[in-house]
Amino acid sequence: MTEILEASCHCGTVQFRVTLPDGLASARRCTCSYCTMRGAVAVSAALDGIEFVTGEDNLTLYQFGSRTARHFFCRTCGIYTHHQRRSNPNQFGVNLACLKGLSVWDLPDIPVNDGINHPSDGAPPRIDGILRYEKSPT
Template identity: 60%
Template sequence: MAGDTNIRTGQCHCGAVRFEVTLSDGFNSIRRCNCSYCRMRGAIVVAAEMSGIRFLQGEDALTSYRFNTGIAQHFFCSRCGISTHLQRRSNPNLFGVNVACLDGVSPFDFAEVPVMDGVNHPNDTGGPARRAGILRFEPDD
């Protein structure tokens, strides 16, 4: 495990929920979404297969939220409120894992993050997934 950068550990803010996750493609799948919920939540996520997440503790402390079509399921710690991961609407066989919950990783580690157009979701429009823009972080020196 120590040599595989696709395997990461993580937790919520209070530490009640701890997990190990195997990222599907490292950080190459990093993204944000501009749908109403994700816009307010502000998380940057990375992809993992449903079988790629293993809870080390606190799975019973997770609760979830669904809206609109009810397909996407957003999981968060019932104690501290931090969103740890979501089951994607575009592919319910994938999780989007909040990079801010991964040990040793910060959302500010990424200079550019693609923002996907969740307002005009491909499941609603029948068209392909579309990028809405890019979120950039430029640190002050």
């Protein structure tokens, strides 16, 4: 179920293609302090699964805490595009909202990982809850 999708930041300066080995099945959120404030849903790609078409030089990097995860943003519009994961440094988490033609609202249920008790700190991986979108009746 590998998918290759077009993606971009909000202003279009950063444009890239992403290969998702598990498609949208890898979509998830996290409860760590940063992800809670950022609010993005991420899907998984291998480190060689992102090909920048334009704007790679316009990305800026943010790191905090253990400085293992590397979070990338468009320096023009500020949109988070992707990050190299702390839980698996061999993967990128890609902002699902950057994928053209897709929206987090396309997924009815999104697992939320326990990022406060992080696996890299010795805690077992755990789903903390489910983020659910239910469309209101019109």
